[in-house]
Amino acid sequence: MRYREPAICLRTVDYSETSQVVHFLTRDEGIVHLMAKGTKRPKSKAGGAIDLTSEGELVFISKAIGAMGTLVEFTESVSHLGLRKDRAKLFGAMFMLELVSATVLEGDPHPDLFALIHNGLARLDEEDSNAMAVTAYFQWRLLRHVGLSIRIDQCVSCDGDLGAGQSAWAGEAYFNSSLGGLICRDCEASVADKKRISPETLAGLDALLAAESGRPANLTETQARGVNRLLSYHIQQHIGKPLHMPRHITGPPGK
Ligand SMILES: [Zn+2]
Secondary structure, three states, X not given: OEEEEEEEEEEEEEOOOOOEEEEEEEOOOEEEEEEEOOOOOOOOOOOOOOOXXXXXXXXXXXXXXXXXXXXXXXXXXXXXXXXXXXHHHHHHHHHHHHHHHHHOOEOOOOHHHHHHHHHHHHHHHOOOXXXXXXXXXXXXXXXXXXXXXXXXXXXXXXXXXXXXXXXHHOOOEEEEOOOOEEEOHHHHOOOOOOEEEOXXXXXXXXXXXXXXXXXOOOOOHHHHHHHHHHHHHHHHHHHOOOOXXXXXXXXXXXX
């Protein structure tokens, strides 16, 4: 079948002197893997080699989910030159692409997630954006879309209500990935594999929760870093393998 879809380039692998295998997130068809013949020729129909984060209109042929499709044409509409000029923003963008590749199954459409990454990349293009905060918000929203959101209002072990805001935690909270949320001080001793969460990270999570109900989320750099570290830890625990980009965003683990 032939498709015409808005698409964002997630990953490229050189295939030969002139061709690439390109992974795209499409709006309505999810992730597709396509053989892009001749894209590396200067006068190719796709307008040259396709780059990470490129967005545009994609025409492709796909026979079955999981099978390699064929790129017919790619017309770039957004090249994200803004974020490419700034190392932190470029790494933030690549982190977002990696997260989507790692958590979304091929052939599983996520139009809302497509909008989320489209908006996230556009925000990184803006001069006044902060890569740490943009990626923290992106991860928080991504977890909702892929069904991995974490619970921060109640203890996931005893269901004890912790109320809104970090004060109820008395500055001390723990996180367990397989239970999918925070653990109170009373339960902490009985839960293995827990991770202590700093008050800054907790405040960052609170701010993101508040942002979902329309309040502005002004995370500090430290809060956003803590959130990025915690949420990418959670994702890596879930997918069972390490991701490449988190250490470039938050520094070495445990710091
Ligand atoms: Zn508890």
